[in-house]
Amino acid sequence: MSHAKKTTVQVTLLAAAIAMLCFGAWRGEAATVLSKAIKLCLECVGIG
Numbered sequence: 001m002s003h004a005k006k007t008t009v010q011v012t013l014l015a016a017a018i019a020m021l022c023f024g025a026w027r028g029e030a031a032t033v034l035s036k037a038i039k040l041c042l043e044c045v046g047i048g
Contacts, residue, residue: 001009024030
């Protein structure tokens with residue numbers, strides 16, 4: 001794969017990832033993910 005083509009693919013995938021992150025944050029998914037992470041962490045420690 002040529003260097004220019006590889007760079008184009010990387011930039012496209014980065015833009016798609018940023019767009020998905022922004023869309024998830026806009027929908028309020030960050031709070032859901034954080035609450036699940038806290039519950040999982042507390043279960044691993046044995047507190048929850």
